[in-house]
Amino acid sequence: MTRSEKVEIIAKLEEGFKSSEAIVVCNYRGLSTKKLEELRNNARENNVKVQIVKNTLANIALNNSGKTGLVLKDTNIYLWGEDQLSVSKVVAKFEENNDKFEIKAAHIEGEVADLAKVKALAKMPSRNELLAMLLQVWNAPITNFTIGLNALKNKKES
Numbered sequence: 001m002t003r004s005e006k007v008e009i010i011a012k013l014e015e016g017f018k019s020s021e022a023i024v025v026c027n028y029r030g031l032s033t034k035k036l037e038e039l040r041n042n043a044r045e046n047n048v049k050v051q052i053v054k055n056t057l058a059n060i061a062l063n064n065s066g067k068t069g070l071v072l073k074d075t076n077i078y079l080w081g082e083d084q085l086s087v088s089k090v091v092a093k094f095e096e097n098n099d100k101f102e103i104k105a106a107h108i109e110g111e112v113a114d115l116a117k118v119k120a121l122a123k124m125p126s127r128n129e130l131l132a133m134l135l136q137v138w139n140a141p142i143t144n145f146t147i148g149l150n151a152l153k154n155k156k157e158s
Contacts, residue, residue, distance in 0.1 A: 010060050022106060023079070049079065091122070
């Protein structure tokens with residue numbers, strides 16, 4: 001890899017890391033290409049970026065973007081996105097289904113986070129799920145009222 005290619009990769013990563021709320025570093029050693037492609041497809045559906053990069057290049061990009069404190073060792077795959085819940089959900093779901101995939105560290109909301117925080121975020125409902133719950137609560141009185149009116153109509157007819 002030439003120096004200009006490295007600079008280009010660092011610039012691309014730095015731009016992505018600056019705009020992201022969550023960056024998760026995972027160990028992918030032992031996963032097949034098919035499994036990695038499955039992770040990439042799931043991430044793409046959830047607007048999460050995935051890339052395997054040398055630790056030195058990732059460390060430079062992280063430091064340049066102001067995301068410091070992550071200790072990078074061994075083989076790593078980096079997942080990041082603007083929505084911390086979607087990043088956490090993608091990573092946690094994939095880790096549950098694959099024994100060889102392991103969450104190492106994360107940088108969430110400007111600080112280094114541990115595995116427990118990533119898993120806690122993964123369990124939280126997304127914005128769309130919360131809106132659906134709210135709509136169900138708002139529709140419940142109207143639904144019950146119409147059911148009651150229909151029952152009253154049926155009672156009067158018989």
